[in-house]
Amino acid sequence: MAELVGAFAASHAPLIARDWERLSPGAKRTIAGAFDEMGRRLAALAPDVLVMLSPDHWVNFFLDNLPSFCVGVGPEHDGPPEPFVARVFPHRTLPGHAAFARHLVDTAFARGFDPAISYRARLDHGFCIPLWRMGIEPLPAIVPIFVNELEAPMPGVARCFDWGRLIAAAVESYPEDLRVAIVGSGGLSHSIGEPTMGDIDEPFDHACIALFTRAGEAEIAATLEDWLPRTGNGGHEVRSWVIAHAAMGGKGFALIDYVPVPEVYVGCGFAEWKGAA
Amino acid sequence: MTDYWLSKLFYDLLTPAMTARWREDRGAVLDDYPLSPAMRRAVLEDDIAAMAPRVNAYLLRFYCGICGMKDDEFIARLRAMKPEAAATHG
Numbered sequence: 001m002a003e004l005v006g007a008f009a010a011s012h013a014p015l016i017a018r019d020w021e022r023l024s025p026g027a028k029r030t031i032a033g034a035f036d037e038m039g040r041r042l043a044a045l046a047p048d049v050l051v052m053l054s055p056d057h058w059v060n061f062f063l064d065n066l067p068s069f070c071v072g073v074g075p076e077h078d079g080p081p082e083p084f085v086a087r088v089f090p091h092r093t094l095p096g097h098a099a100f101a102r103h104l105v106d107t108a109f110a111r112g113f114d115p116a117i118s119y120r121a122r123l124d125h126g127f128c129i130p131l132w133r134m135g136i137e138p139l140p141a142i143v144p145i146f147v148n149e150l151e152a153p154m155p156g157v158a159r160c161f162d163w164g165r166l167i168a169a170a171v172e173s174y175p176e177d178l179r180v181a182i183v184g185s186g187g188l189s190h191s192i193g194e195p196t197m198g199d200i201d202e203p204f205d206h207a208c209i210a211l212f213t214r215a216g217e218a219e220i221a222a223t224l225e226d227w228l229p230r231t232g233n234g235g236h237e238v239r240s241w242v243i244a245h246a247a248m249g250g251k252g253f254a255l256i257d258y259v260p261v262p263e264v265y266v267g268c269g270f271a272e273w274k275g276a277a
Numbered sequence: 278m279t280d281y282w283l284s285k286l287f288y289d290l291l292t293p294a295m296t297a298r299w300r301e302d303r304g305a306v307l308d309d310y311p312l313s314p315a316m317r318r319a320v321l322e323d324d325i326a327a328m329a330p331r332v333n334a335y336l337l338r339f340y341c342g343i344c345g346m347k348d349d350e351f352i353a354r355l356r357a358m359k360p361e362a363a364a365t366h367g
Contacts (some may be wrong), residue, residue, distance in 0.1 A: 063279065192338050195355045198352050
């Protein structure tokens, strides 16, 4: 039987890769330290499969075909198309896990979900910056789930809770031995291409952390639905955190670090959901 | 309201070949996209305030990067926009 061994979430600011050598020592130390700790904890869980949740930043999808959710079901995915990520992240391809991914999709359809699928997805900085900075080598098999967190209309927060539970159910019902971990990539607050670009909404970030620490599903959903339209557009990526949170039964949230880093325009958050084991 | 062809232009420019063509002859590239005269003018004049309400904010950022605009200038131009000009695309 497969087992959900843990979940994590992390920011993926592209400037972490693009400007890494130019970041101040303090910013580098903070970001590197948090990702190192995440990588250490993830490696200790020895996952066979990493289910990764991230938006697609106009790499695989465009306005003529824009799924709310898309699961990468291929045996292999392509590495980052962005030159500034490819420069630091050595993998041109990443292993997939076709059997588990297909089981996840079959479970989804059996439960009233209709995700798109991709037999060969390109994994942009949203996926590859956390993998690069965590330094997990060799890479476990990656099952990417693209969540539309970039262009309205986006899936509701309540639906993201449903997706978290769906992932957990798919793991639980997978018949083979498999250690599965989740990484939700994105957030916390940031604003890109808007008049507030560069602003970090620390009250929003602290509210998210407090919600995952102590609140129930209804309060998290209501608070985020109210707040997301009023914070920077990057805040929508907290949906990746919500899905990870729900997959872990809404329990076990433990903040690894939170630091607003103006140099990368992002309130950088790093977290783990500790499993029952 | 989203301008599909403006968005498509910015999206297509993400490929290196299109980027190179753009840097060589903007007008020739624009001829392939049925933009309104006003939007074509906005692109040629780097009028961010005119483009922002019609395109995803991330695509706008990518586009300005392709055009060689540094973040400091991009942010300054965004902040100079009137509130109603801001993108509402999430």
